[in-house]
Every structure is written in C-alpha cells, then in structure tokens.
Amino acid sequence: MTQPTTAARHLWDYDHPYYCAEGNYFKAGQHGRWDSWQQFAEETVFVTGDRDMNLLFRWDWQRSGNRHTLLLFFVIQRKGFNCSQEIAVTEADEPAVRQFLVECAQAMRETWEPLLPATTNHDTDTAAEPVCICGHPSERHFEDVCQTCGCGDYLEPRDAAEVIDRWRQAALKARAELESEREVSPRLLAQRQEMAEERYAWQQRGDRAEAELRRVADETAATETPWPTVTDFSIEAWxxxxxxxxxxxxxxxxxxxxxxxxxxxxxxxxxxRIVRWDETSTVVEADPEPAAGARQDEAQPHA
Known part of the structure; x- marks a missing residue:
C-alpha cells in the first residue's frame, strides 16, 4: 500500500460542528456585513482592538464556487452580549485571517486555562501524518481495511477532494436554506408586530382627533359654516x-x-403606497406588486 502524503489544509477546508445563528436573539442589528477583509480590519476594532474585550468564540470560512465568506462570532465581554460579522474574503486574505484567528485562539486558550494549555500547535503548515478519508492514519489500515472503524477502502482526502467538496457544498446549501427559514419567520413576525403596534398608536391618535372634531363641530354647528377642504397624505402597507x-x-x-x-x-x-385624502382617497404612489410566485420577503418559494 502506498504511503499517502497530506498537504497543509486551508481555512475553508474545515467544517466545524453544529452552527451559530447570526446576530443577537435579543437585539436586532447585531450582524455586520463587510465587502472585504481590508474594510473590516480598517473600519472596526475587532482586528486592532483587545482580544479579551471582543472575544472570538467561533469562526466559519464558507466557500461556494469562487465565492468565499468568513463568519466571525464575538462576545463583547464588558457588555455581556454577542454579535456576528459577515465578511466577503478571497483566498489571498487567508494569511492575514489566519494570523488574526491564531491570536484569537490564544486568547480563548488563556481563558480556558488550565483545562486547555496556554499554547498549542494546531493546524501548522508542516506535513501531517497521512490519514484515510475515514479520519484514521494509514498505519491503522491493513490491506485497505481500517483496523479501527472497519473502513474497507483506504482513500486519501486529496484523492476524494471532488466528492468531498460536492457533498460539503450540498450540506452547506441545505444548512443555509434551513437558517434562512429560521431567520425569515421571526423577522416577519417582528415586523408585523411592530406594524400592528404603530397602527394601533395611530388609531388611538385618530380616535382622539375624531372626538375633538366632533366636539368642535357640535359647538359650531349653528353657524353652518362649511368645512374647508383638507388634503392629507397617508402611508399604507400591504x-x-x-x-x-x-x-x-x-x-x-x-x-x-x-x-x-x-x-x-x-x-x-x-x-x-402613498394615498391622498380629501373628499375621496387617491393612490399617489405605490410599490409594484410582487412577481407571480415570489414571496413578500423577496426569497424564492420552495418546491
């Protein structure tokens, strides 16, 4: 059996267990989006600031074709809340991102002493021990059969890269669709609740204004002076x-x-839409009706 060699792995080659929801469950607006790593590094203090104050507890580098996205999840320890950042990155950004993550990992290890050593040597660029696609080293295989898990086909990860990448992309797509569903439903519910609260507040104001108008009308009814034509504009939502x-x-x-x-x-x-009110209501401006089959939140309907 040929002894395989394993090249250094890139940050986008890792698929971390489970996932972390973006933003903050208790407060909206805590998920930032950035067009490049340079913009994120220059316009925030997450890269240049204190590693303990802005503690990075998770990162995920996602790749879809030629598109790379880096997700960073922080706990702002002095304020006691978490936030997330989404950054459009390129393969050329990997050295700078890796250095940043190494510093954050050191801060996390120091936070977990003595359960984790203060310094470790994970994920170096030196050649690693050859492993099978099952995750166990080649020395545990005998005639292509893994003596640990019973895997019957010794296969180096680099030889299975195409298959692994296809499976990984399918899994990432399914996870993204699931996360999208989880995100859209609460957001729509929150929007409807806010709209209902604002509508109720305006309704109360309208009721008070109507009562005041009735009172004034009763006081001045004897004069028989015609009411002037008043034009108002209102905003309506579908x-x-x-x-x-x-x-x-x-x-x-x-x-x-x-x-x-x-x-x-x-x-x-x-x-x-905007509606003008005088003697009658007239629609002045209105958003276009969504295309057939499209959802109100602009997402495409599931099959």
Missing amino acids: ETDMWVGVTYKRQTLDEARERRDSFRRRFPDARL
Missing part, C-alpha cells in the same frame, strides 16, 4: 390580503415620501 394604514396626517407629498422612506428603512421587505 399585509396578507389588504392595505393597512400605518402613518396618517402628512400635509404634503414630500412629507409622505420622507415618512415612507423612513418606514422602508425599518421594514425593507414591506410593500408600501
């Missing part, structure tokens, strides 16, 4: 199967547009 008002009493179209844009920044997936 919810399930009907338009629901979320903002009222905008006196100009520019004010309505400004409020609509502010609302869209809070709820980027919402479908909105």
Whole structure:
C-alpha cells in the first residue's frame, strides 16, 4: 500500500460542528456585513482592538464556487452580549485571517486555562501524518481495511477532494436554506408586530382627533359654516390580503415620501403606497406588486 502524503489544509477546508445563528436573539442589528477583509480590519476594532474585550468564540470560512465568506462570532465581554460579522474574503486574505484567528485562539486558550494549555500547535503548515478519508492514519489500515472503524477502502482526502467538496457544498446549501427559514419567520413576525403596534398608536391618535372634531363641530354647528377642504397624505402597507394604514396626517407629498422612506428603512421587505385624502382617497404612489410566485420577503418559494 502506498504511503499517502497530506498537504497543509486551508481555512475553508474545515467544517466545524453544529452552527451559530447570526446576530443577537435579543437585539436586532447585531450582524455586520463587510465587502472585504481590508474594510473590516480598517473600519472596526475587532482586528486592532483587545482580544479579551471582543472575544472570538467561533469562526466559519464558507466557500461556494469562487465565492468565499468568513463568519466571525464575538462576545463583547464588558457588555455581556454577542454579535456576528459577515465578511466577503478571497483566498489571498487567508494569511492575514489566519494570523488574526491564531491570536484569537490564544486568547480563548488563556481563558480556558488550565483545562486547555496556554499554547498549542494546531493546524501548522508542516506535513501531517497521512490519514484515510475515514479520519484514521494509514498505519491503522491493513490491506485497505481500517483496523479501527472497519473502513474497507483506504482513500486519501486529496484523492476524494471532488466528492468531498460536492457533498460539503450540498450540506452547506441545505444548512443555509434551513437558517434562512429560521431567520425569515421571526423577522416577519417582528415586523408585523411592530406594524400592528404603530397602527394601533395611530388609531388611538385618530380616535382622539375624531372626538375633538366632533366636539368642535357640535359647538359650531349653528353657524353652518362649511368645512374647508383638507388634503392629507397617508402611508399604507400591504399585509396578507389588504392595505393597512400605518402613518396618517402628512400635509404634503414630500412629507409622505420622507415618512415612507423612513418606514422602508425599518421594514425593507414591506410593500408600501402613498394615498391622498380629501373628499375621496387617491393612490399617489405605490410599490409594484410582487412577481407571480415570489414571496413578500423577496426569497424564492420552495418546491
């Protein structure tokens, strides 16, 4: 049997156990996205700052074709909350990222002393002991049969790289779809709850304004003075199967547009329209209706 050799593994060759949800369960806006490693290193203190204050507890380098994404998960220890960062990286970034991760690993090891030694020598670039695809070294195989697990076909990881990568990509895709489902459902629920709360608050204001108008009308009914024509603009959002008002009493179209844009920044997936109210209601501007089969959150429907 030929003794295999194993080349140094890249950071994207590792598939860590389990997973960590992005962001913070208790507070929105704790998942950052960056276009490059250089931008992340220059515009944040995670790389240049204190390793103990911003403790990195997990990282995952994901590869899909030529696209590489680095996920970093931190605990901000002085504040007691976690956050995550998503960075678009390239293979050329690996040396800088590896150095950063080595420093973070050292901080984690020091935090876990004496259960973990302060210094270890994991994942060096030197040649490692040849192993089979089953994970056990070649010396445990006899005539291609692993004496540890019974694997019946000795195969070096580099010889099975194409198969392994195809399986890994399929697993990553399935995990991404599952995480997307887990993320979208709570987000939609939170958006609907916030919209309902704001709608209820505006409804209360409207009820008070209506009561005040009735009182004034009763006091001035004897004068028989006609009410002037008033033009207001409101913002409405499509919810399930009907338009629901979320903002009222905008006196100009520019004010309505400004409020609509502010609302869209809070709820980027919402479908909105501007309605002018005078004697009758008139739709002034409206988002286009989603394409047939598309979901409101712009994700594609599952088969």
